[in-house]
Every structure is written in structure tokens, then in C-alpha cells.
Amino acid sequence: MSIEIRLMQAADAPRVVDLYRAVYGDDYPVKSVYDPAAILAAQEAGDFYRILAFADDQLVGQSAIYRSGTPNPDLYESGQGIVLPAYRNQGVIEQLLRIGQDTVYPSIGIHQLWGEAVCNHVFMQKMITKLGWESTGIEIDLMPAAAYTKEKSSNGRVSTVVAFKVADPEMRNVHLPAAYEELLAWLYQPLSLPRRFVRGTPSLPTDNATAVDEQVFSDAAVARLTFTSLGSDFSNCLQSRERTAVAQGCTVLQAFLDLGDPAVGAAATTLRGQGYFLGGLLPCWYGGDGLLLQKILHTPNIEGIHLDGERSHQILDRILADQATVGPSAA
Known part of the structure; x- marks a missing residue:
């Protein structure tokens, strides 16, 4: 299976909402994940970065880091790792996390x-x-x-x-x-x-x-x-x-x-x-x-x-x- 991994782009935000709904329905406790505009605005402000995984142009997973209210603005929480059930146990989340911490986040000073x-x-x-x-x-x-x-x-x-x-x-x-x-x-x-x-x-x-x-x-x-x-x-x-x-x-x-x-x-x-x-x-x-x-x-x-x-x-x-x-x- 070939997986493409990259930082979220503006056009991806509605698909991110669909990913949450596919896994959690409408029950995820942070309701902003169901708002594409809020998802995009948070990344543009530097408060929330998502790395996405695609298989044949289908969004199959994500990992994210975000400012979560800690007094230190340079400390980001890593979480909201999500993979569609059909793509689990295939190393997707590990690739997302490793590429994020080793490459993407250091490149933007995190x-x-x-x-x-x-x-x-x-x-x-x-x-x-x-x-x-x-x-x-x-x-x-x-x-x-x-x-x-x-x-x-x-x-x-x-x-x-x-x-x-x-x-x-x-x-x-x-x-x-x-x-x-x-x-x-x-x-x-x-x-x-x-x-x-x-x-x-x-x-x-x-x-x-x-x-x-x-x-x-x-x-x-x-x-x-x-x-x-x-x-x-x-x-x-x-x-x-x-x-x-x-x-x-x-x-x-x-x-x-x-x-x-x-x-x-x-x-x-x-x-x-x-x-x-x-x-x-x-x-x-x-x-x-x-x-x-x-x-x-x-x-x-x-x-x-x-x-x-x-x-x-x-x-x-x-x-x-x-x-x-x-x-x-x-x-």
C-alpha cells in the first residue's frame, strides 16, 4: 500500500471533518472538529497543525499537534490520531507521527x-x-x-x-x-x-x-x-x-x-x-x-x-x- 503523507492544505478541511465523523460519529467532545472553517483558521494561526495520510487520494488518517492551553506556547500537544478502520494495523499512524516529529515540526521550529x-x-x-x-x-x-x-x-x-x-x-x-x-x-x-x-x-x-x-x-x-x-x-x-x-x-x-x-x-x-x-x-x-x-x-x-x-x-x-x-x- 502506497501512502502519501503531507501537511494539511486548505482544500482538505472538509475531508478532515468527514474523517472524524467516520470514526466518532457526532460524539467527539471537541465540536470544532466538525467545522471546516475553524479547522483551517487554527492552522493558519499556528495553533493547530494536521498531517494527513492519503491512499489513492482517499484521506485515511491524520495526526495533529496543537496549542492546548498550556502556559508555554512553544509546547504543543500531539493527539487526535485517527485512522479509518480498513487502514489500521498497517503502520499509518506510526508514519504520521514519525514524519511529524522528525521532519515537519522541527522545520517550523517546534x-x-x-x-x-x-x-x-x-x-x-x-x-x-x-x-x-x-x-x-x-x-x-x-x-x-x-x-x-x-x-x-x-x-x-x-x-x-x-x-x-x-x-x-x-x-x-x-x-x-x-x-x-x-x-x-x-x-x-x-x-x-x-x-x-x-x-x-x-x-x-x-x-x-x-x-x-x-x-x-x-x-x-x-x-x-x-x-x-x-x-x-x-x-x-x-x-x-x-x-x-x-x-x-x-x-x-x-x-x-x-x-x-x-x-x-x-x-x-x-x-x-x-x-x-x-x-x-x-x-x-x-x-x-x-x-x-x-x-x-x-x-x-x-x-x-x-x-x-x-x-x-x-x-x-x-x-x-x-x-x-x-x-x-x-x-
Whole structure:
């Protein structure tokens, strides 16, 4: 089978919509994928790049990278890998990912990638390992079950393995919260990043206000709270944002903290007292690195998590062990 792989062009946008519908029906949680004009505008703005695979002029697959709300605009998420059922298990997605990370993206100045490999199967996990990515966390129950109804590939919500392929030559300070000092040091081991572990402050600063960017994905029941500044009002800010998210139907709450901030340990202690537990290490998330903590307000689909490799199993075991040590999960 001969496959042509190239960056998306303007005329391809309607065919990209057809690709999503062929695989997900109308249930993909990000509704902009059904709008050809929005698809094209995002690429022209440099926010979303798609690489497409064609077989005999038929669009059979895609991979993509996109800015997904991280504080670091140079860090792109790799995801939305899609291949038509008739063309799976033929190396299409591997070609898309490899050509993208090795050739296309570096040619336009992109060197920092991250992604979420779904856990209802291990195919993508195996793929990113072959491509040299490092797994650093697991997002519990991130994706709604409805996204997998058409293919009948999950009986519940779907978790994801968080993985990175990043280059960052700058020496940066990392403040390890006391509760995660050993665990984060372990997660850093396979990463080729110049980092200096330092001691943070024991309390939140009184002369600073908390700032947070909130993303609510009500269709997916997920809220993401990215804290960009920490202050003594952190607990009140957290509770206020939680109430807003829960009122919109969110049952998966994620908090992102900057490991470059000396007060990160104090913020992590507050979060743990409110039922948040480890999600993972996030290299280059803020330019410097980040920490993900997560809170689940429903019974999670742990039995539906399928993992590839001993390290991923160890990450999950440590996450679940941490969940058992935190405060009550009620919002």
C-alpha cells in the first residue's frame, strides 16, 4: 500500500471533518472538529497543525499537534490520531507521527511535544514508546465513554497516559513538594533535562494574589485549573473555581502547578487536603516544569485502564497509592 503523507492544505478541511465523523460519529467532545472553517483558521494561526495520510487520494488518517492551553506556547500537544478502520494495523499512524516529529515540526521550529495516549487499548502507548517519548503520569477518567460508543471500544470513561518528547537545554530550578519529593525524582529519571532540585517555601506568599486559568469541558465533564500565580487566597480561589466547574457537570477536576514557584509545595498540601492526588510530572509545561494533581468526583473506571510496560504500571500503582492518602474528595 502506497501512502502519501503531507501537511494539511486548505482544500482538505472538509475531508478532515468527514474523517472524524467516520470514526466518532457526532460524539467527539471537541465540536470544532466538525467545522471546516475553524479547522483551517487554527492552522493558519499556528495553533493547530494536521498531517494527513492519503491512499489513492482517499484521506485515511491524520495526526495533529496543537496549542492546548498550556502556559508555554512553544509546547504543543500531539493527539487526535485517527485512522479509518480498513487502514489500521498497517503502520499509518506510526508514519504520521514519525514524519511529524522528525521532519515537519522541527522545520517550523517546534521542538516540544506532549500527548495523552488512551488506555482503553495499548496501541498508542506502544507507538510513543517506539518513538522515544517518556511517560510521566496518568490522567484518570479523562475522556467520556460517549466518545467511544461508535467503535464500542470502552465500557466506561477512558484514562490516558501523559507522555512527553521535549528538548530544553536551560538549567531550571525545580521545587519538589514534600509529599512528592521521592516520586517526582523517580519520574524525572528518564528525562534528559538539566534540572536543579531545590527547597521551596513552607507557606503561600501573603503579598501575592492567586491567578488561575480555567478550562471547562462540560461535554467531557472535565475542568482544568492552571495556576499561574500562588497567593494566600489559594484555598478560597480553588473552592470557588471548583464550585463553578461542578455546577457545569464536571466530575474530573485537574489542577496544574508550576514547579518553578517556591510556593508549589504549600499549594500541593492544600490540594491534597481537598482530595487531589498525583496526576504526573509535566516537563516544560510552564517553560519550566509543572505538576498535575487530580480529583475524581465519581467512581473511576480503574478496571478499564490497560497499560503497556512495567513503568506505566508502576506509575498507576503510585498514583492510586497516593489517592488513598489524601483528604475527602467531595467538592
